Amino acid sequence: MxxxxxxxxxxxxxxxxxxxxxxxxxxxxxxxxxxxxxxxxxxxxxxxxxxxxxxxxxxxxxxxxxxxxxxxxxxxxxxxxxxxxxxxxxxxxxxxxxxxxxxxxxxxxxSEVKLLEITDVNSGHWVEVRPVGSISKALRVYECAGSENLKRWDCIAARVISLDDKYLFSGGLLPFSPYQAQEVPALLEHACQSDIDILKEVRADDTKCQWSDEDIEEMAKIEANKQLPDILFSFWACQIYLSIIKPMPMLLNNDGHQLHWSKIKFPIDKSDIEEVERRLHAASQLDFNSTSKEWVWLDCDKNNIDNKGATVLGHLSITSKYLVATVNSIERAEEIRDFLKTLLNELIGTPLSVYKNSEHMMDNYSPKGLPSMQPVEAPEVIKASLDQYYRNILDEPIPMLNNLTPRESSKNKDQHATLIQWLKYLENSTAAVPHMSHYDFKWIWEELGLECID
Structure with a gap:
């Protein structure tokens, strides 16, 4: 058949x-x-x-x-x-x-509902899954239609059914982002604590009850796990509802400025590039990244020993014709103009500026500031742009990593779990953007000295 x-x-x-x-x-x-x-x-x-x-x-x-x-x-x-x-x-x-x-x-x-993490996808054929938080071997689930919409590190509430030596998903499946999935243990803990309180009240009202605190905690844990399918549905439904009715928030940077992606191009003569580079290297607020060949604009002196948590205000790079400054607000665009005019004076010409506000960026969705790509760009151009973007990020403080850079986090074993979760989120978010879904993150895992999770 x-x-x-x-x-x-x-x-x-x-x-x-x-x-x-x-x-x-x-x-x-x-x-x-x-x-x-x-x-x-x-x-x-x-x-x-x-x-x-x-x-x-x-x-x-x-x-x-x-x-x-x-x-x-x-x-x-x-x-x-x-x-x-x-x-x-x-x-x-x-x-x-x-x-x-x-x-x-x-x-x-x-069957039972479980919160599962997608570890690999063969679109139109199968996905591999394992329980969220587990390092067990993944199960290969044969799923034709659903696999076309699933990405690596997506999370789902689903039933996996074993049928004739194959694993299948049932029809009821709820999607969660990696970040949302990380909230579920806290929801389970809250349900468990509520059950503990109820059971302790029952024990207090019944003089014949011999439950110990350990008995109550074990019963509450079992009961909370039974509630997992209900908790997952309520959480999913509330997140969907809030995402629909919630107005778009005003996005601000660390200085309280409304986010406007701003790129300013200062014309320069080819003969002046060497002097421009010399002055940029000498500037105390500009830190050169030899890997990405660009200067990071900081809010403090790069030589200050207390600048570990410095805010990155923008980036500078040089092409054959332009000095290009990239910042995330109109105010910072004005500030970098004044800064560079003082620093470089006659070496730069009248700047050209491009602005995109947060609403425009959301219309052309690119998570967490990923470089925006047009459909006409070739795959190798997209890959090169993403390579440069992610190399820059590896040396920037990340709030999710306690304001450490990914490279700093990789040197601290206590930070590895958080770093891996951040990498999963990064990879999953990139896969949601058209023309970026096939980008290979393996080099990032290797560069940070982490085992690439298959």
Whole structure:
């Protein structure tokens, strides 16, 4: 039997299962379950459940929510029953399904939701996944449609089903960014602490209760882990809702200036380049990076021993015709003009300026200041630009790395976990930008002396 026919049988079985859920007693239970799940999420953002659901519906997110919630509902055990809806359906109507589709339903009934990290992708064929925070060997999951939208280091709440010696995803899948996934342990810890408080109240009210603190902590941990699928849905739904209704924030740099990407080109004569370079090298606020062949403009003296946490105000580079200054605000553009006019005087001509505000940059989305690429640029041009951009970043303080540079963090083993998480975020963000998705980050891992995670 070919793969298309097998998938058609599974889709038919899921359709029949959904229709079965519209019958008593499952229909009433399903309404209650969906209402409670959406209500919990709506309460988190302080809106009515109708308003919350409408926002998800209007923005094309309700189908994803339904697929995930329906699987939660169909695999849940109600009251004192020892069967879930899927098992009830198989018992009563399983005879009507193709053998492989029936095995799929049986595996789905026993499956569990896990928060997974994508470690590799073969678009249109398979993805490899492992639990977030784990270093275990990844599972290869054969997924044709979904794999086209997944990137390395994406995170997903999903069920992995073993069927006929292959792993498959079920239909209910929720996407998370690497940063969002890092928040889940704190959410679980909060749920665990709430359960501990409740169990301690029960112990205080029942004089016959012999639970120790260790017993309570263990029970609370087990209960919190059972709540993981619900927690993941609520977190995902709230993040989606807030991203839709939240207005665009005003983005500011460290000086409180509104972000405007600014590139200023000062004409220079070829015969003056050597003198321009000499003066730039001598300037106390300009630190030359021999790897990227550019000067980093700092907010303090480069020779000052306390400048470890110095703010990078901009970058300077020289072409055959121009001295190019790149900064992130109009105010800094004015400041660098005055600075260079004083430093270089007659060696530079009248500058040409280009500005892009944060809204324009978001329209041409490029995460965390990645260099913007036009579709007409050749792959080798894009690669060269990214190579230069990332080489610069390796020597710049990063807030996520406690204001250390990536190179400094690589020399401190205690910083390696945070550094690896930052690299995952960097790689994942770049893959989201058109024309940059195939950029190979292996050299960065190697340059920082870290094992490249496969």
């Amino acid at each position: 070919n793969q298309r026919k097998q998938q058609k049988d599974i889709n038919k079985a899921i359709f029949n299962l959904i229709k079965y859920g519209e019958q008593a007693p499952w229909s009433e239970r399903q309404v209650q379950f969906f209402s409670e799940m959406l209500m919990e999420s709506a309460n988190e953002v302080d809106v009515t459940v109708d308003e919350f659901g409408q926002v998800l519906e209007d923005n094309g997110c309700m189908d994803m929510a339904f697929a995930y919630l329906f699987e939660l509902f169909a695999t849940a055990y109600w009251d004192n029953e020892d069967f879930c809806m899927i098992e009830d359906y198989i018992k009563r109507r399983g005879w009507r399904e193709a053998p492989r589709a029936k095995r799929y339903l049986q595996a789905l009934a026993k």
